[in-house]
Amino acid sequence: MNFFKIIDQLAEVDPDVLGRLDSRRAVFSSLTKVSKRAAMASAPALLASFFSKAYAGTNAGDPIEIFNYALTLEQLEADFYAKMTNSPVFGLQTPAAQAAINQIKKHEDAHVKLLTAVIKGINGVPTTGNTFKTTTFATLTTFAEQLKVAQLLEDTGVRAYKGRAGDLLGIPDVTITGIGTINPLQSALQIHSVEARHAAHIRYMRSQTPWISGTGDLDGDNTYKGSIPESTIIQSKVDLTKQLGSSYAPADAQASFDEILTKAEVLALAGPLIGA
Amino acid sequence: MSDKIQPRGSDDTSFAQPLYMPIKRRSFFMYAGATAGATALVLAGCSDDDNDSPVAPGAISLGTGDLGVLNYAYALEQLEAAFYAQVVKTPASDFQANELAYFTQVAAHEAIHRDFLKAAINRDVPGKLLQDLTPNFSSIDFTKRTAVLGAAKTFEDLGVAAYNGAGKLLKTAAYLVIAGQIVSVEARHAAYVRDLITPGSFAADDQVDVASGLDKAMAPVDVIKAAQSFVTQQLDASSVGK
Numbered sequence: 001m002n003f004f005k006i007i008d009q010l011a012e013v014d015p016d017v018l019g020r021l022d023s024r025r026a027v028f029s030s031l032t033k034v035s036k037r038a039a040m041a042s043a044p045a046l047l048a049s050f051f052s053k054a055y056a057g058t059n060a061g062d063p064i065e066i067f068n069y070a071l072t073l074e075q076l077e078a079d080f081y082a083k084m085t086n087s088p089v090f091g092l093q094t095p096a097a098q099a100a101i102n103q104i105k106k107h108e109d110a111h112v113k114l115l116t117a118v119i120k121g122i123n124g125v126p127t128t129g130n131t132f133k134t135t136t137f138a139t140l141t142t143f144a145e146q147l148k149v150a151q152l153l154e155d156t157g158v159r160a161y162k163g164r165a166g167d168l169l170g171i172p173d174v175t176i177t178g179i180g181t182i183n184p185l186q187s188a189l190q191i192h193s194v195e196a197r198h199a200a201h202i203r204y205m206r207s208q209t210p211w212i213s214g215t216g217d218l219d220g221d222n223t224y225k226g227s228i229p230e231s232t233i234i235q236s237k238v239d240l241t242k243q244l245g246s247s248y249a250p251a252d253a254q255a256s257f258d259e260i261l262t263k264a265e266v267l268a269l270a271g272p273l274i275g276a
Numbered sequence: 277m278s279d280k281i282q283p284r285g286s287d288d289t290s291f292a293q294p295l296y297m298p299i300k301r302r303s304f305f306m307y308a309g310a311t312a313g314a315t316a317l318v319l320a321g322c323s324d325d326d327n328d329s330p331v332a333p334g335a336i337s338l339g340t341g342d343l344g345v346l347n348y349a350y351a352l353e354q355l356e357a358a359f360y361a362q363v364v365k366t367p368a369s370d371f372q373a374n375e376l377a378y379f380t381q382v383a384a385h386e387a388i389h390r391d392f393l394k395a396a397i398n399r400d401v402p403g404k405l406l407q408d409l410t411p412n413f414s415s416i417d418f419t420k421r422t423a424v425l426g427a428a429k430t431f432e433d434l435g436v437a438a439y440n441g442a443g444k445l446l447k448t449a450a451y452l453v454i455a456g457q458i459v460s461v462e463a464r465h466a467a468y469v470r471d472l473i474t475p476g477s478f479a480a481d482d483q484v485d486v487a488s489g490l491d492k493a494m495a496p497v498d499v500i501k502a503a504q505s506f507v508t509q510q511l512d513a514s515s516v517g518k
Contacts, residue, residue: 100476107479110489162456166449179488185452189440190490192456194479196463197491201471201478210468211461213381236396236454244391252384256392257457 063171063184064124066164069263070188071115073160075130076274077153078112081105083137084146093143097205104150104198111191114179118187121176133275147206152223154199155212156261156269159226161192163260196258213255226265230254335512338406338496342451344516345442346397347406348496349455352438353390355506356431358411360386363428368421375421375472379428382465389458396454410508425473432466433483433492434502435459440493445517463491 084090084101091098119126140146168185175181200210208216212230224230233240233253240253248256261269338347360383367376397405417423439459446452467478474480484491494502496513504511 096476100478103476103479106486107484107489110485110487114488114490158460162453162460165443165456166452169444169446169449169452183444185444186440186493187490189443189456189459190493193436193440193459193463193491194484194489196460197467197479197484200464200467201476204468204471204478209378209381211381211385211464235392235457236450238392238395240388240392244388244395246387246391248384248388252381253388255381256385256388256461257454258460259457260453 061167061171063122063168063174064119066167066188067115067119067122067184068124068127069164069266070161070191071112071119071127072130072274073157073266073270074108074111074115074191075127076132076270077157078105078108079130080132080137080149080153081108083132083134084150087137087140087143087146089141089143089146097143100201100205101150104201107194107198111194114187114191117179118174118176118182118184121179122174130274131276132273136273136275144206147202148218151199151202151206151208151218152221153270153273154195154202156223156266157195158192158199158258159223159261160263160266161188161195162258163262163266165189165192209255211255212258213251215251223269226259226261228259230259232257232259335510336407337512337514338500338516339404340515340518342446342448342517343397343401343404344496344513344518345445345455346393346401346451347404348442348500348513348516349439349458350390350393350397350406351409351507351511352435352499352503353386353393354409355411355503356435357383357386357390359413359416359427359431359506362413362418363424366418368419368424370421372421378468382428382468385461385465389461407509409511412506412508415505425469428469429466429473430502432462432469434494434499435462436466437492437494438496438499440491441495441499442517445496 081101081104085098085105090101116126140149165185165188168188171184173181173183203210203216206217208218212219212224214231218224219230231254233250235257238244240256241248241250338344338351360379364376364380364383367379371379394405413427416427436459439455439462443452443455443459446455466483470477470480470483479491496516500511500513
């Protein structure tokens with residue numbers, strides 16, 4: 001592998017390539033704990049990160065921003081479940097229902113703790129105080145109403161992580177004191193699938209399909225809309241209902257792929273729920 | 277590092293040009309935005325360290341780079357789709373209410389995943405699609421609900437761990453998003469099946485780490501090792517994503 005050959009070729013078409021790379025060096029200031037050797041081992045990804053920062057501008061790569069975004073949602077969820085378990089109606093539920101909410105809460109608390117440590121570990125400042133508005137929670141007077149919100153929060157979380165995965169691609173491993181070495185993208189994916197398990201269970205508790213097939217009582221909520229709605233049946237320009245050799249029902253096509261939400265869409269959904 | 281197989285953008289013919297040609301400004305900017313392009317540039321810098329990954333004798337290699345990851349996913353989806361097709365074709369006599377209806381939906385999801393990956397690989401990397409695999413489900417008693425649920429849990433949890441571990445191996449963001457769109461559906465399936473086996477076990481402590489709240493992630497070779505007994509052909513995942 002010859003980096004000079006690559007840089008030479010770039011310089012032929014863009015004389016300022018070195019200046020661009022240098023001026024964007026700040027990109028890596030947050031990754032101070034990454035060893036040089038590890039960085040070189042993932043050279044293609046690292047180089048990609050250079051290019052996306054030097055030329056693409058907004059297409060991501062700031063792990064502090066991404067993890068703080070995730071932490072915002074996790075804090076909201078964790079506080080929501082804390083309010084649920086402290087609610088007067090909670091003790092009236094079946095042991096199974098209580099156990100499920102406690103198990104989910106345990107994970108959200110762990111996610112908050114993990115993301116906070118990761119952000120500190122890459123020299124960032126973790127966001128704080130993203131609680132579920134007390135006045136909004138007070139309107140959820142029954143367990144059923146609380147579960148509705150839980151479903152929307154979980155399905156939003158699934159869509160939110162999915163929407164930022166591409167931004168974490170190529171960010172090298174980071175070593176965090178007390179946790180060890182993690183790959184930021186993989187950790188995000190490992191949280192993402194837990195959120196999907198939570199969503200499936202809460203939907204099941206509510207007698208909905210565990211997957212989003214367009215038949216649910218909340219499927220008209222904005223949580224399932226957005227620039228790429230959950231009703232989408234075309235993936236990567238392929239119509240899943242009629243371009244796959246066999247024909248498939250639209251409900252199965254839409255349920256077989258979950259969809260992303262952009263950061264702006266997620267904040268529009270979750271923002272109004274955050275407050276004192 | 278092999279430069280023989282690279283995924284090509286479906287509508288980006290510039291990827292077909294020899295990589296050692298001087299880079300023109302226009303095509304350079306096409307490269308600059310894409311991680312795949314960056315990898316191609318790195319490969320352009322490689323001229324004499326070409327070495328093919330070793331393949332176990334008689335085994336079918338799933339391939340290298342992004343193609344390897346796509347074929348790896350295609351192998352797993354072939355397996356899952358075949359499993360649920362059999363579940364629906366010969367339903368367990370003791371399935372409870374709604375279970376067959378739900379498994380019919382799951383069967384459709386997995387068949388769509390399989391057929392979609394097949395279409396995407398054929399479109400983006402023509403001629404490199406993994407062959408049809410012959411499943412071996414002789415260890416599963418499809419007449420018994422317990423056996424079917426146990427196998428379904430194995431497949432779904434394995435699928436989740438497989439996609440979770442493979443994401444970081446991809447170079448192309450678009451493929452990563454697709455993988456993310458599929459894995460959360462697999463996680464929904466896994467949660468459902470787990471709840472049927474033991475109510476409330478959708479994300480139990482044996483699957484989700486208590487301290488970190490993280491689901492499992494597995495490397496391709498480990499996943500294939502776990503899945504190998506269900507496939508007649510020997511599979512080699514050692515070069516997936518490399």
